[in-house]
Structures are given as C-alpha cells and as structure tokens.
Amino acid sequence: MKTLLLVLAGSAGLGSLLFQGQVSGRNDDRAEPGTLPVEEIRARLEAPGAHEPFVPEAPLGIRSDLAALIPPDNPLTPAKVELGRQLYFDKRLSRDGTVSCATCHDPARGWTDIARVSTGIDGQLGGRSAPTVINRVLGKTQFWDGRAASLEEQALGPIGNPIEMGFSPEEAAKRLSAIEGYRIQFEAVFGEGPTPDGIAKAIASFERTILSGGSKNDYFEQALPFFDWEPEEDEDPDFVARVDRILDLEKAHRMSASAERGRELFFGKAKCSACHVGEDLTDESFHNIGTGMDAENPDLGRFVVTGEEADQGAFRTPTLRNIAQTAPYMHDGSLRTLREVVEHYNKGGTKNAWLSEKIFPLGLTEQERQDVVRFMEEALTGTITDVEVPRLP
Ligand code: HEC
Ligand code: HEC
Numbered sequence: 001m002k003t004l005l006l007v008l009a010g011s012a013g014l015g016s017l018l019f020q021g022q023v024s025g026r027n028d029d030r031a032e033p034g035t036l037p038v039e040e041i042r043a044r045l046e047a048p049g050a051h052e053p054f055v056p057e058a059p060l061g062i063r064s065d066l067a068a069l070i071p072p073d074n075p076l077t078p079a080k081v082e083l084g085r086q087l088y089f090d091k092r093l094s095r096d097g098t099v100s101c102a103t104c105h106d107p108a109r110g111w112t113d114i115a116r117v118s119t120g121i122d123g124q125l126g127g128r129s130a131p132t133v134i135n136r137v138l139g140k141t142q143f144w145d146g147r148a149a150s151l152e153e154q155a156l157g158p159i160g161n162p163i164e165m166g167f168s169p170e171e172a173a174k175r176l177s178a179i180e181g182y183r184i185q186f187e188a189v190f191g192e193g194p195t196p197d198g199i200a201k202a203i204a205s206f207e208r209t210i211l212s213g214g215s216k217n218d219y220f221e222q223a224l225p226f227f228d229w230e231p232e233e234d235e236d237p238d239f240v241a242r243v244d245r246i247l248d249l250e251k252a253h254r255m256s257a258s259a260e261r262g263r264e265l266f267f268g269k270a271k272c273s274a275c276h277v278g279e280d281l282t283d284e285s286f287h288n289i290g291t292g293m294d295a296e297n298p299d300l301g302r303f304v305v306t307g308e309e310a311d312q313g314a315f316r317t318p319t320l321r322n323i324a325q326t327a328p329y330m331h332d333g334s335l336r337t338l339r340e341v342v343e344h345y346n347k348g349g350t351k352n353a354w355l356s357e358k359i360f361p362l363g364l365t366e367q368e369r370q371d372v373v374r375f376m377e378e379a380l381t382g383t384i385t386d387v388e389v390p391r392l393p
Pocket of ligand 1: 100
C-alpha cells in the first residue's frame with residue numbers, strides 16, 4: 001500500500017492541511033464511503049489556513065497568470081478543493097452509485113478512461129471519448145464542442161446526463177445532505193448545506209488544481225533563447241548563473257535527436273502548430289479535421305452548438321500535453337495510436353465538405369512520421385499534480 005499526498009504545487013504547507021488516505025486497487029474503487037471520520041473533518045476545517053484563498057503555482061511551461069483565470073466568485077481554498085476532491089471520486093453522485101467522475105477521468109490513466117468512448121451507468125456507452133481534465137483552468141470553453149463556458153457549468157453536466165451518471169444535481173445534493181460529513185463541509189465552505197451550485201463550485205475548484213507542465217519540450221523552450229548566447233564582459237553574474245542553470249536543466253531533460261527533429265516538423269513542415277500552439281498546445285478554437293466524417297451519421301460537433309454552417313464536424317483543438325498517456329485519440333476515439341494520428345494528418349485528413357483549409361497532404365517521409373510521433377511521446381509528457389484518492393465521509 002502506498003500513500004500519496006495531494007500536492008498543491010507551490011502552496012507549501014497547504015498540502016498538509018488536506019486529508020490523507022490510502023491508495024490501493026483500481027482507482028475508482030479506492031474511495032470508500034464512511035472511511036473519513038467526522039472528527040477528522042471538523043479538525044481539518046478548523047485548521048489555520050483552511051479557508052484562505054490561494055492560487056496554485058504554475059508548473060514550467062504554463063505562462064498564464066492563474067490568478068486571473070480563477071473566477072472571483074469562486075476562489076480556491078484548501079477546504080473547498082478538498083471537498084471537490086471527495087466529490088470527484090464519490091460514486092454516490094451517480095444514480096446507482098457505480099460511477100464517479102474518476103471512473104471516466106482517472107488520475108492513473110492520464111485523467112481519462114483510455115476507452116474509445118466512455119461507459120456510464122448500466123454499462124451504457126456514450127458517443128464521445130473522455131478527454132483528460134489536466135490544465136482545464138486554461139480552457140476557454142469546456143467539452144469537445146465547447147458547449148460549456150466554465151468548469152462550474154461543465155461539472156453538473158455528467159451528473160444529469162442519462163448515460164453518464166444518470167442522476168440530477170438536485171437529487172445528488174439531496175443525497176449528500178443525508179451524509180453528516182458532507183453537510184459539515186458544505187456549511188463551512190459555502191455557508192449552507194449541499195446544493196447543486198456548491199457541488200459545481202467545489203468540483204470546479206478541485207479541477208483547477210490539476211496542472212501539467214515541466215515536459216522535455218518545456219525545458220527545451222526555456223533554454224532555446226540561450227543556446228547560442230554569449231555573456232557580455234560586464235554581464236550580471238546572477239544572470240549568467242541563471243542562464244547556466246536553465247541550460248543545465250535542459251541537458252538533464254534533453255529529448256532524443258528524433259524527438260527534436262519531430263519538434264522542428266511539428267512547428268514547421270507538418271504544420272501542427274497551425275492549431276496546436278501556445279502553452280497548452282491548443283488554439284482553443286474549433287476545426288474540422290475529418291475524423292468520423294465518413295460515419296453514417298457523423299457527429300457534427302460545434303455545429304450543434306452554433307448552427308453555423310462552417311462549424312459542421314468541427315471540434316475544439318485538444319491539448320497535447322501528456323498525450324502519450326491518453327490513447328485512443330479524437331472525439332470518437334477512432335485513432336488508436338499516435339502513429340495512426342500522424343498518418344491521418346499526413347494523408348490530408350478525411351475528405352468532407354467542411355474540412356479545414358489547414359488540413360492537406362503533408363508528404364512526410366517514413367522517418368519524419370516517426371520523428372513527429374517521437375516528439376509527442378517523449379517531449380510532451382509532463383508532470384501532473386499528484387492527487388491522492390481520498391477517503392470519503
Ligand atoms: C461516463 C463517463 C464520464 C463521467 C462519469 C464523467 N465524464 Fe467528464 N467527460 C466524459 C466525456 C465522454 C466527455 C466529452 C463529452 C463531450 O465533449 O461532449 C467529458 C468531458 C469532460 C470535461 C471537458 C474537458 C474538455 O477538454 O473540455 C470535463 C472538465 C469533465 N468531463 C469533468 C467531469 C467531471 C467533473 C465529472 C463528474 C462530475 C465527469 N466529468 C464525469 C465522460 C465522463
Ligand atoms: C486545423 C487544425 C489542426 C491541425 C493543423 C492539427 N490538429 Fe491535431 N487536432 C485538431 C483538432 C480539432 C483535434 C480534435 C479532432 C477530433 O476530435 O475530431 C485534434 C486532435 C489531435 C490529436 C488527438 C488528441 C486527443 O486527445 O485525442 C492529436 C494527437 C493531434 N491532434 C496531433 C496533431 C499533429 C501531430 C498535427 C500535425 C501533424 C496536428 N495535430 C495538426 C486540430 C488540428
């Protein structure tokens with residue numbers, strides 16, 4: 001048995017305010033109701049700092065000011081994030097008590113379910129593949145089609161979805177109200193017992209702490225301006241020491257020659273960065289790249305939300321961080337490996353009337369295709385916030 005601590009990067013000391021629990025067996029089987037005593041809940045809620053707002057420290061490569069991305073009406077506090085963590089892993093949020101958020105977005109599987117499409121209550125199959133929930137604080141919209149504007153809005157979706165958790169936020173709040181440990185926490189955090197609004201705010205706050213950065217590509221990008229740099233004679237010695245440190249870090253996390261060639265291609269000849277760009281490798285925008293468009297009844301994606309002709313079959317560009325851990329790929333899980341993904345782009349996507357003009361045959365050689373795969377596999381895998389599966393009230 002292994003015990004992991006929920007580490008809120010950078011908020012030293014805050015991690016210790018959060019509950020500890022045991023990790024064993026399948027991830028979504030670990031969170032057992034009734035394993036967290038009420039006395040322990042009370043003690044933690046009364047600990048100094050439990051209700052102090054904090055901002056998680058951005059890992060290397062995440063340049064956004066995270067403070068600006070946290071809604072003013074829902075600041076993060078250790079007690080709220082902890083409540084959200086419990087709810088995230090609690091199957092009692094589903095009608096029949098068999099499915100939690102973690103069933104489909106499992107920390108042990110890159111925060112996905114590594115299935116083509118997800119299975120909800122009663123073994124029902126959904127129509128789309130579960131995306132990872134890392135770095136969702138950076139997302140301008142939520143879902144493959146961007147239909148939710150905020151994580152608060154998103155969080156109640158799956159609880160009410162008949163084939164995901166098959167419940168309703170109101171029924172879920174009612175069920176939680178019967179559990180003393182939850183009642184106490186909601187009252188301490190939100191000033192009232194469990195409500196759909198509180199559930200959404202707590203889960204969204206927990207999600208905002210799940211960050212990924214510090215990949216080999218991040219170390220490379222940090223060092224890039226200094227590869228050919230020569231200090232002036234009167235250069236500030238502190239600055240020289242800082243540059244040396246950055247170059248040493250890059251050396252310690254250096255990607256292979258193949259991955260580095262893949263990087264060149266990704267940002268050059270293969271044109272991936274026409275859409276996969278910026279700190280989270282996404283333009284946060286919607287494109288039709290043809291996946292699933294040859295199906296009998298294709299998923300029309302963004303079109304269903306906007307009704308705009310140009311959005312037919314368009315989906316939001318996903319992050320490529322930790323992409324090696326989250327196969328299969330695309331909104332329909334139709335591509336099994338990164339190799340298949342690169343083949344898809346190399347042949348110019350799947351032809352259809354709405355294909356993005358940024359998708360065309362790439363003419364990559366066998367070696368070049370391997371290099372692009374290598375870059376994604378090796379250089380985009382970063383460190384994700386270490387989250388321990390909680391004990392539950
Ligand atoms: C049965 C599986 C399942 C369960 C349970 C589930 N999800 Fe999801 N989740 C999905 C699928 C599939 C999608 C993509 C749906 C879409 O885009 O239409 C998704 C999308 C998301 C997204 C959007 C990610 C992005 O990149 O836009 C977030 C965030 C998320 N889920 C969080 C949660 C939370 C929080 C819970 C628990 C309250 C939860 N999910 C429960 C399968 C599931
Ligand atoms: C026109 C914009 C665009 C370009 C150019 C592009 N992508 Fe994508 N990418 C997307 C969109 C949109 C999706 C999601 C499509 C879907 O689900 O049907 C996606 C999905 C992916 C996925 C699957 C992610 C997941 O979580 O399932 C990978 C991997 C990927 N792209 C890699 C690449 C690589 C490598 C290149 C360059 C060879 C590239 N992309 C070029 C827009 C683009």
